[in-house]
Amino acid sequence: MHLGIVKMIGRRILIALPILGVVSVLLFVVLRLLPVDPAAMSMAPNATLEEIAAKRIEMGLDRSLPEQYAIWIGRVLQGDFGTSSHFRRPVIGLVVETLPQTIELVALGIVVATVLGLAGGLWMFHVRGTYQEPVVDFGSTLLMSIPEFLWALFFILLFGVALELLPFVGRLSATYSRPNATGFLLFDALAVGRIDIFLDALRHMVLPALALGIAFAPSIMRVLRSSLLDVYHEDYIHQARLRGIPERTLLTRHALKNAILPTLSLMGVQFGFMFGGTLLVEVIYSYPGMGNLMVDAVRNADLPIIQAVGLTYAAIVLVINTVVDALYLVLNPKLRAAA
Amino acid sequence: MSAAAASAMRILPAWMRSGRVIIGLLIVATVVACALFAPWLAPHDPEEQDLLAQLLPPFWQSGADPLYPLGTDALGRCVLSRLIWGARVAMTVAVIAAFGAMILGAILAHVAGYLGGAVDWTISRAVDVWMSFPPVVLSLILMTGLGAGVRNVILAIILVDWTRFCRVLRSEVLVIARKDYVAAARLVGFSHTRTLLREVLPATVPLLITLLSIEMAVAVIVEAILSYVGMSVEANIPAWGQMIADARREIHHAPWGLVLPILAILITVLGFNLLGDGLRRTLDVRLNQTREG
Numbered sequence: 001m002h003l004g005i006v007k008m009i010g011r012r013i014l015i016a017l018p019i020l021g022v023v024s025v026l027l028f029v030v031l032r033l034l035p036v037d038p039a040a041m042s043m044a045p046n047a048t049l050e051e052i053a054a055k056r057i058e059m060g061l062d063r064s065l066p067e068q069y070a071i072w073i074g075r076v077l078q079g080d081f082g083t084s085s086h087f088r089r090p091v092i093g094l095v096v097e098t099l100p101q102t103i104e105l106v107a108l109g110i111v112v113a114t115v116l117g118l119a120g121g122l123w124m125f126h127v128r129g130t131y132q133e134p135v136v137d138f139g140s141t142l143l144m145s146i147p148e149f150l151w152a153l154f155f156i157l158l159f160g161v162a163l164e165l166l167p168f169v170g171r172l173s174a175t176y177s178r179p180n181a182t183g184f185l186l187f188d189a190l191a192v193g194r195i196d197i198f199l200d201a202l203r204h205m206v207l208p209a210l211a212l213g214i215a216f217a218p219s220i221m222r223v224l225r226s227s228l229l230d231v232y233h234e235d236y237i238h239q240a241r242l243r244g245i246p247e248r249t250l251l252t253r254h255a256l257k258n259a260i261l262p263t264l265s266l267m268g269v270q271f272g273f274m275f276g277g278t279l280l281v282e283v284i285y286s287y288p289g290m291g292n293l294m295v296d297a298v299r300n301a302d303l304p305i306i307q308a309v310g311l312t313y314a315a316i317v318l319v320i321n322t323v324v325d326a327l328y329l330v331l332n333p334k335l336r337a338a339a
Numbered sequence: 340m341s342a343a344a345a346s347a348m349r350i351l352p353a354w355m356r357s358g359r360v361i362i363g364l365l366i367v368a369t370v371v372a373c374a375l376f377a378p379w380l381a382p383h384d385p386e387e388q389d390l391l392a393q394l395l396p397p398f399w400q401s402g403a404d405p406l407y408p409l410g411t412d413a414l415g416r417c418v419l420s421r422l423i424w425g426a427r428v429a430m431t432v433a434v435i436a437a438f439g440a441m442i443l444g445a446i447l448a449h450v451a452g453y454l455g456g457a458v459d460w461t462i463s464r465a466v467d468v469w470m471s472f473p474p475v476v477l478s479l480i481l482m483t484g485l486g487a488g489v490r491n492v493i494l495a496i497i498l499v500d501w502t503r504f505c506r507v508l509r510s511e512v513l514v515i516a517r518k519d520y521v522a523a524a525r526l527v528g529f530s531h532t533r534t535l536l537r538e539v540l541p542a543t544v545p546l547l548i549t550l551l552s553i554e555m556a557v558a559v560i561v562e563a564i565l566s567y568v569g570m571s572v573e574a575n576i577p578a579w580g581q582m583i584a585d586a587r588r589e590i591h592h593a594p595w596g597l598v599l600p601i602l603a604i605l606i607t608v609l610g611f612n613l614l615g616d617g618l619r620r621t622l623d624v625r626l627n628q629t630r631e632g
Binding site: 276 | 359464467468470471472473474475476479480481482483484556560563564567568570583587590591594597598601604608609612613
């Protein structure tokens with residue numbers, strides 16, 4: 001790999017780690033403002049006051065806030081996020097179970113968003129200057145106004161209730177049991193050769209993935225359209241046209257190559273946010289992912305889960321940003337030379 | 340103020356010519372009117388339960404009751420009245436939270452972009468930290484710490500979304516602060532505060548207004564999300580997200596109960612987005628729009 005890229009990724013990680021540190025402090029402090037007692041929450045309802053007091057000392061809640069933070073972060077670094085006060089289980093297990101589900105959903109959502117976004121962007125560019133342009137333009141504003149959770153509800157109404165085409169509750173039909181291996185259900189189903197489970201799981205993901213993808217597609221469309229418009233103002237396009245290169249080749253061979261860069265960088269940012277978008281979509285589809293876990297935890301004031309999931313989200317966003325920056329560098333020769 | 344007023348005069352005709360701005364303003368004005376005049380517009384008390392008239396369909400379907408034009412929910416509450424009252428929560432949050440986020444974000448952006456150096460570095464790193472959370476996740480975490488209620492929803496949105504203003508405005512201020520007329524103002528002996536307010540701020544106002552309109556759309560969505568998961572207003576105050584959550588349980592018996600609040604949110608958000616989009620075009624603001632769900 002190019003040395004500049006390695007250096008640049010190293011620099012990104014050096015920036016990302018302190019950010020993650022500050023995020024952990026923020027998470028800790030915000031959640032300590034809560035008027036609930038983590039010790040009392042973690043015990044059975046019939047625990048005596050003495051038992052709770054003992055638990056408080058055991059959990060280090062009688063110490064100063066910085067000391068408590070040090071204890072907490074020390075355990076987190078060893079993979080110990082504490083025990084969920086609601087599920088009475090180690091939090092790390094819950095995160096490890098739900099994270100792959102969310103990653104699979106986002107991956108599928110990314111595919112939908114990319115296909116729709118690029119196709120839509122090309123189409124918006126294609127109708128430029130025609131009578132269709134204002135209509136398509138208005139359509140894109142309308143699409144931008146529909147957040148993923150409204151799409152999610154709309155798809156349930158249309159494909160789930162009215163047409164009864166697709167399931168809209170959960171991850172897998174009750175008749176199947178999930179194969180256990182990596183936790184990535186689609187992957188595991190294929191690994192044990194159960195095409196039926198794979199297809200059933202996929203059917204359950206179609207609507208939530210579609211809701212996520214279609215919500216994130218319009219901004220991709222718009223950026224692709226406007227980058228194409230920018231590129232077509234460049235001299236080299238004009239000259240290529242003078243050389244008699246057909247419009248189609250002009251678009252695919254010359255313009256798209258340059259217009260795709262800003263689009264990719266936007267898509268990177270978007271996909272970080274898509275993890276946030278899964279939150280309510282998962283709740284609406286009762287999809288057993290990290291978003292559902294988070295909302296449950298918030299409703300139950302389950303602090304260890306909120307802290308763990310919050311930290312995981314931040315880590316994911318930082319990882320995605322780093323990967324996108326690196327990709328951008330790999331794809332853009334100009335920046336590569338500079339790095 | 341004169342510079343701002345002059346530039347406002349210059350943009351006025353362009354505003355009028357933009358269909359988007361006009362439609363956007365009409366939609367927003369309608370929703371605001373619903374919010375302001377809810378007690379007079381709503382045919383019923385939004386919390387009044389008529390247990391003999393549960394899950395009535397809207398007027399265009401058979402079996403509808405003319406007393407309840409848009410039908411009733413599972414507790415026999417008037418859907419139309421709840422929609423109208425729901426506009427109150429939505430608009431209160433949208434307007435106050437968006438202005439709050441704008442003020443906080445704009446102040447930090449101007450200070451960072453204008454002063455540069457360590458101040459700029461600190462504020463930019465704070466933005467980085469904030470942006471490493473998906474906004475919905477961060478607002479949920481804040482709501483956990485703050486507790487439910489309209490005031491806390493507003494506070495949470497301000498504390499999450501100031502970065503949207505700060506990030507975009509800062510780079511704008513960076514450009515403007517290097518302009519000759521800003522340097523000239525300093526040479527004439529203007530203080531930093533006066534330069535910022537009289538020379539830099541008027542130049543960023545078009546971007547500020549555009550962002551404000553888009554932020555109101557975002558705030559409506561965030562409030563709906565929070566009230567859907569039960570983290571927004573108290574249960575006795577009607578909110579659109581809450582209506583959706585209630586109707587979700589009756590989806591097989593009464594799909595209209597779900598469709599109507601969805602439409603209310605959609606139309607309101609569309610209004611703000613059209614307004615923002617029209618302003619962006621007529622005020623010639625360069626802006627990368629991203630969906631930050």
